[in-house]
Amino acid sequence: MKKTLFLFAILISFGVSSQIEYSGNITTPEGDTLIGAQFGIYAIEDTTFLKGDMIENNQFEFNYSKKPFFIKVFSVAHKDEYIRVDPEPQNGKYTIPTINLQPKENLDQVTVTSTRPMFDRSLKGIKVNVANTPLSELQTLFDVLKASPKIMSPDDETITIVGSGAPTIYVDRQEILSMDELKAIPAAFVDKIDIITNPSARYSASGSGGVIEVYTLNYHMEGAVTSIGLNGSINTKAQPSLGGNINTNFKKKKFSLNFSINGSYGKYINPNSSLLEYTDSSEITQEMLAENRGAHYWAHGNLKIRYDFNRKHSLTAGIKGWGGGNKGNSEENEDYIQHSVLNQSKNSFHDEGNVWINPTANLNYKWQTDSSGSYFNTRFQYNFSVRDGKSLDNSTFYDYLTPNTTGFRRKTDSRNRPHVFTTFIDYVHIFGESGWEIAAGGFHSGLINDKVYNQYNFEDQDWILDSTFSNEYDYKENIAALYFDFEKEWKKVSMKMGVRGEGTFINGFSQALNKQIIDTFYINLFPSATFMFKFNKDWSMTVAYNSRISRPKFENYDPFIRQPDSTSLTFGNPNLLPEYAHVASIEFGYKYGYSLSFSYTRTNRPISNRTFIDSNTYILMTTPDNASYSDQIGVNLSIPINFKWWRGYNSFWANYNKYNFPDNFGRDPFGNFAFGLYLYEQFFLPKDWIINTSLNVNSWANSEMFMKPQVYWSAGIGKKLLDGDLNLRFDVNNIVPPKNKSTSYGSNYIQTNQYQWAFTTFKLSVTYKFGRLKAVQRIEDAEKNNQLDRF
Template sequence: MKTSSSFIAAFVLLCSNVIAQSPSKGKITGDVKESATKPLPFATVLLLNAKDSTLAKGAISSESGTYEFENISLGRYLISATMVGFQKSFSAPFELKEGQLSLKVPSLIVAENTQTLQEVKVVSKKPFVEQQVDRMVVNVENNIGSAGGTALEVLEKAPGVTIDRQNDRLQFKGRQGVMVMIDGKLQQISMQDLMNMLQSMPSDNVEKIELISNPPAKYDAAGNTGLINIVLKKNKNFGTNGNYTLGAGYGRYEKLNGSLGLNYRNAKYNAFGNVSVFHGRFKNTQDIDRTIAFQDQVTYMDQNSPRVGNPQNVSFRGGVDFFVTKKTTIGVLATGFLNQFKMNGVSRTDFRDKNQTLTSRFETDTYNHNRLDNYTANVNLKHDLGKGRELTADADYSVFNGNSGNDLRTTYFSPSDEITSKDVFRNIMPSNIQIAGAKIDYIHPLKKGKIETGAKSSFVNTDNDMRFETQVDNVWTLDPTRSNQFIYKENINAAYLNYSTSLNKKTQVQLGFRTEHTHSQGNSVTLNNVVDRNYVNLFPSVFVSRSLDTNNVLNVSYSRRIDRPNYRNLNPFQFFLDPYTFQQGNPNLRPQFTNSFQITHVFKGAFSTSLGYSRINDVIADQIPKQIASENKTYVTTENLDHQDSYNLTFSIPVTVKKWWTMQNNISAFYNRYRSFYYGADLDLGQFGATVFMTNNFTLPKGYTAELSGFWNSPTQYNLLQAKAQGQISAGFAKSLWNRKASLRVNVNDIFFLNRFAGTVKYQDLNFKIYSRWESRQVRVSFTYRFGNQNVKAARQRSTSTDDIRNRANSGQN
């Protein structure tokens, strides 16, 4: 074999003198920096063909910011580099040629400023979905199909994300427990309030969505499935500028949205602010068919509930960054929202016996009203100590004021449709959540590596006063047996240490360690019951990245995380939807703990394959159904199940079909298995599932672009609920106007009206089916105009000290 190889080599060398010289290969090296002296590790570095900006090869910068491309054909290229929190930057074009087969590119500075290329026009743009070293990023800003919609609809399109509108649940890679951040701030409100808020937030406010499966120790330990960070748009220019967006949509009812952003920056300070509004109406229809067996009787309950919802939202964000010195910035920030959600409808339920004979029926007029206002103030400091050392500090205070409730008027009928009785009651729950916190973070570069450390403390005080009242002769009377005041107090103190280094030229390692002390007290005042918990937990994390060659990178990570019960689920109140259906809290809920492992392979900085496994102990399972068979009543609550095993496999496949046609394909397969002793029996439920997402982008002549996208979620298991498949197909187009200062977008969401929810529960004596449809098919139009100086630098992105706490305030309210 060796002799044969030598012969071939000699033959080729001989022929080259007669025919032509063989194509040579070369090597390109360089480094990426955050500033003139500070390297930028783990940046995504792409080698682009200078002619048309198409991808030649990709790499990840080392701990010291260096990169290397081997076996490169001769030609003219340029380098691009990007990383989360930085603008994409480009080198000047250069040429790899004979006589210079080893070329070192000058250092590429990656900063917040967008660098303009003078010699080459970059025709590529950010793909809708891109895989980075530690996260997947969904670039919403330039996506046609997202224009004029809501943040919830955009999130539903994110690869691996599943939205259960029926039960206000959010899953990532087939698992619940994901924490949602907005601009790095965890939203501490109930899951229903979070869903309502995202339903009311215009998608035109969203720049991108970051999906982080295994966050490092710097992040709070909450979130067993990982973190979803929704990054809102900010001005990126110098001087004074702004933008406004107007949007309208229609499905069954109207949807209107608008936003205004302003930014001013000079040498001493940067002032910024934006406000957005949303108004809409939508229809939701829900059917529940129950089979209830009790002793020798069987009762069939068929329920139909059409409802019309009306979300309204005003959100705002404003602040000032003062540049005290070149190295010190002090900022103040105020954010908040006013969210109101109303829904009314008529629920009709038929009772039938085992022979399917109608025995009675009832109709319930429902009026659901939810109001939640949030005001947050933040003071922050960023100081550059020199030589790559950096100190940041935050202190903030946040208040949530809410009031939610249901008014129910029920009329009972005989089989012959005669009125037999009436029942009128309501439940009201005013709530107040106060959150205070502070944190400090420090970065210290070493000769070989970097240390990050910090500490944080937060205090929470919640007060929920649930009142259940009945009406007799037009007089409302409090029912103390179904009312309860619940006061919850919590203090969390945390500290972390991260160390990252390069073991060699191709291997980077990050080790993290976080400890959290939690003291909580839940006081059911009316029931005279106090649950006091005091515990300390340790949360290690490991991240290893290995560059196998210039095209292949392998990442391996492990982390341990915690999820604490949200405040509303701890309150043992009963929240009624109709006389036979209600929700109940559980003051005895325990935190759940997750150990997660993940291995990711990235090819050419674009194609990725990820394999993950997690074990969750004391699973916090929400919307668990229970039944009082003797009274034909069904209710849902939140319980701790023993454990859940979850496996997931994810593929990210970008494809350039033509220069004018690109595709992004994401496929996630997962298997979830729940095991516990629950409801008087051994529970052992497992289910394979998958999600598929595809988007096609078309660049057309004369400034037009178009998009065709769709997703499909396979049947899967939500705790006891077996859910059927969901999916939709959407399309849209956009036109740039007035020298790219304005854009007009039109899209149709769920063209074939396929997106719906259907599920079945069959466990012990539980036997029911759920079917739900909503106004998923919509036509939307959005217009955006940018004015002023378009070279103003953006306001700083930063997280505050109470991000994680605010998210739990959002998880579970009704």
């Protein structure tokens, strides 16, 4: 161990000592201060671009080796200038001779645009470049994600990573709380996306669906640009929807601001039906028809302010929030049949309204500790949520055997007020050109939640509180973590290894039961490793392993009995344990986006539900519990298309799942097969016309149900006017109206369901952009972005 530490210390000292501190000055005939100027360093041998950065106050500095190199200076108002540098450092420092720039002739205004590849492969997974690619032509971040590799939307409402499940999604390092946030961010304001199928120790071990990091544009340009958008749609059921957005980006010297506000309103209608068959000797079936109607609304706002004190220190503050609600009702008719004889019927009316408000504030400080890309970062975040709801149920039962009629009237109101305090600290050190990188940091999250749930029964012409089914609980959850990982890149091989330790403290008290439900503390270690082999410039192979955890929520622990409706009861399980997953994968990549991957996941104690129906009362009882284990084998094929006039992403995935249960579930081992096909195409026609189409065919399954294949097919056409500032679009969504058909399995029943939430919809959108941001964006390290260039 001592020898290993000694060798590691030597390696670190070598990486540090081999770097020279370079500095220099720029002059112009006018003697003015350059705006948006940059410099690049190029290899002597083949003029390969090595690294670059911004020039501030006509000065620059960076770290590099002792080897000779070319330095080239870029300025939109001046001619490019480059010189050869043969350093003769003194005490590890060298001053480059002053570089004189000459003005360009007949220069009125220069607007620089560029393009870059859409997809890029790395140890993390896949990087999706959005800015300056056809993906920026889409409408929202949600649309960009659906068109990205390894990502699918099984219902056009949620996002999953193929083979991994529901991911944790961050936008500028802030975790999103609703898919509506993704639909509120314009695609044109997104810079890049990291689809991290192999999360390192830097990321929380919670969840099993991977990580998606979204970075919005952080302009290194001057000026302002604003866009205003309006859209409206109507479906074949005459249900309208309206939406609008305003988005602004502003940059002035060291200050930048991003602001957006979006909102929508729409109506919905959802018919559904089910057939439930008891698998015991009772020979009972339940046939149900229902229809939901209502309206929903939501709004999202985001304000991000950044101030660059200098080229090394920056401070970013942000406030964002989303809110919304819905008000609707449903009517349900259900028949209970035994031995082919109609025994009972139930007619139910359900009315509900919900309100959600989720504001978040954050403060982020970043210190760029050297020109190699090393940095120290700390972030503080506070989130407060309001989740309130009210409901009213009115059911009538008719017993044909008695005969007799009984009624059930109930109303509820709930109040949920979670507070979340989060702190992040990260330090990443890059050892110059050596290929070594180490990272270490810590994390703490504190959740305090006070939830109240009240149920009322209608008695003697008045609503009386039912204390049996009313509850209030206090819940506290603290998670603290430390991590360390390191990365090394050689010419043909790259590796990344790390470990994360998380300590979890949970305390929950039920006021209704007047007792402590849970008071526990546990520590877990989560190792991870990724190896990438580059056989040549086109072919690569990535082998990865990581481990994850999924923690139950307090309502999963609380044994308090809840009554969602007249024929169902749910209650928590204080003996519920978190589930642990081990994921191993191998991926073969070709060029910029083609890939074939295989994965295996073993989940110990997966959280599922034990369900049972009482054949005498028809009451369905549900409680969460741990299954024994599950195995999943997955395959994914990705085939992007990249022509001048045709861009697209096409993927196919398939999973086989096998779940095993203990005896108290009363279920045999359950295996199922799920698959998906996703085709997204863009066609670029003359005179700025764009046609796009998407086809999504998928099935989905878990430990309790299997969904039959669904088809989502949409197409649209867009036209750019006024040099691209005005964008008109017409879309037809759900050309074939999708129907959700699924089969669910309980301890003593099998239920088939059909639910339709979407219909063919015609949508018209108008977006107008005004203002300009001038000068090129900041030059990033070419080796990190795989965008090598030469002059």
